[in-house]
Amino acid sequence: MTYEYGCENEACCHTWEAEQKITEAALTECPKCHKQTAKRLISGGTGFSLRGEGWFKTGGY
Numbered sequence: 049m050t051y052e053y054g055c056e057n058e059a060c061c062h063t064w065e066a067e068q069k070i071t072e073a074a075l076t077e078c079p080k081c082h083k084q085t086a087k088r089l090i091s092g093g094t095g096f097s098l099r100g101e102g103w104f105k106t107g108g109y
């Protein structure tokens with residue numbers, strides 16, 4: 049299971065993916081700024097639709 053994470057530290061704004069089991073607790077520490085600002089993003093449909101929209105715009109010119 050691949051989870052997407054984002055850092056809530058505005059000075060960092062790092063996003064990354066972490067391979068975790070569904071039973072594992074969500075990460076809390078950002079690997080970049082090492083603050084407790086990591087937040088698990090909702091993965092799946094939302095990310096794909098955003099990505100699809102990007103492709104559509106790119107291909108539409």
Ligand SMILES: [Zn+2]
Pocket residue numbers: 055056057060061062078079080081082083085
């Ligand atoms: Zn960070």
